[in-house]
Amino acid sequence: MQIAVALVSLFSLLSLISADVVTRFEDVPECMEYFYRGMVPKWGAATPDVARICQRFVNRYHFATLYDTHHRIAVYSAYHFQPSNGGGREKRWFVEPQLVNSSWQAGMKDSYWLGKDHPGVYQGERQALNEDYTHSGFNRGHLNPNGHHAVPSRNATFTLTNVVPQNAKLNQNAWRMYEAELTDLFRAKCSKAYVLVGAVPSSDKWIGKNQTKRVNVPDYLWNAYCCVDNNSRPVQSGGGSARNTEDNWVERHSLDELVEFLQQFTNEPVGELFYNNCI
Template sequence: MQVLAALCFLVLAHLPLLRGEVVGSFQDIPQCLDFFYEGKVPEWGAATPGAARLCQRFQNRYHFATLYDTLHRIAVYSAYRFQTGNDPTRNDWCIEPQLVDRSWNAGMEEEKDLITEHKGVYFGERQALEEDYINSNYDRGHLNPKQHQSGDSRQATFTLTNVVPQTPNLNQKAWVTYEHQLTKLFIAQCAQAYVLVGAIPSNNTWIGERVNIPDYIWNAYCCLDNNGRPIGSGGATVRNTGGTRVKRHTLSELKLLLGQYTKSPVEELFHNNCEA
């Protein structure tokens, strides 16, 4: 019996911790680091007041990672690996239960289901809710876009912790066009692509004094060959004011711009700046 108990202890000691989506560090969940090239999490954004680190979990699997600003109730960025597919989605929006209570379910859930489970509890203290976007004249603009994912990962993008308010003209025209251009680039040239997409909050523009309307949307990517070696990188920025022109940048240019916008120095967005 003692031998059996000792064996059980050893097995349990080497199992990964069964922790929820809201983590103290992305390093707490090894699977979460898979969405960052070589496991390198950007230091930029880490000091955001009220930041929450979300290992986005759906159907008992992790699909991407999000650094979430609970004070502005928008994502700082989402990090993901590109996939391609045309799987159907239900467009049912989820929220993060553990931003309400850390003891709740570790996976994203639809708000209507949480209402049934937790009557009388307000869910929006630290995150945006569907009611914030209704009649707001702003779209729920994906950072990790559905067209860059497949299977359950595609459905997992429909969480309000992965969106920011975008003007319809930007979300439905200029930015989605840029996302489609990236899709073609990744399919044609990359064996694998790591992507970061984020938002720069505005100083004083809000939806109902609850959800910040960002000034800029930005994107950065790192393209790898079949041997996992970097072969290309780039990024883009666009104003979130009905912007029709997405400006493309090198990673070096993008880092300078992010530093200027946020008055915070930017070191590496990707391991070794996505250089071989």
């Protein structure tokens, strides 16, 4: 009887370890490490057809993404900052196999090789594909930025479930400089920095292909961070938001201000973005 129980427990553990698209982030302890004190924000949880992805690359988890399969953009990605250890930009763009078929392998994969494994299967029903962005006029804008990570987490940010159509001027100028500003802050002030980066979908702007709405172009991008010391006590917090336009400007916010900003886009209570508002 004890052996049977042990085997059931082992199989349950293995099923969790192999999980990638999950019912709840709380079901995968490694995935919960990207949320300060294990608190998953309420923001976006009521989004229809949302998927929770524990982002796996080279058989490890690297960050977590709440993904809107209708708009085919991320609601947010949650991560903690890592000082870069060098390494160039990943040349591949990955997709999430389990958004095509829940029984497929756990872990992001190059769309080309996924197609070789499963010939003739359309991969883009519930997620954006690299071809959607080609000649679209928009950048593949990272939410969780590759520059906030060491390899291999740096490579893992190049999944299309972590990007949104971003205005090129914003992506390459003000938003890039804001990410660099955060890098300096996190290095100087934080033992660990917990970060959320998200997008607010638009009501009527899409990347289209063959007269089909494929990928929503968000109206806004936003960022929130919680810096802690060696004892996991908060030392600094804040955030920013930017119109996804040629305006090329990032507005700085306190966490309270950012919650007020997000509240205007939903009838659901936004709630705290970090445990105890990072106080």
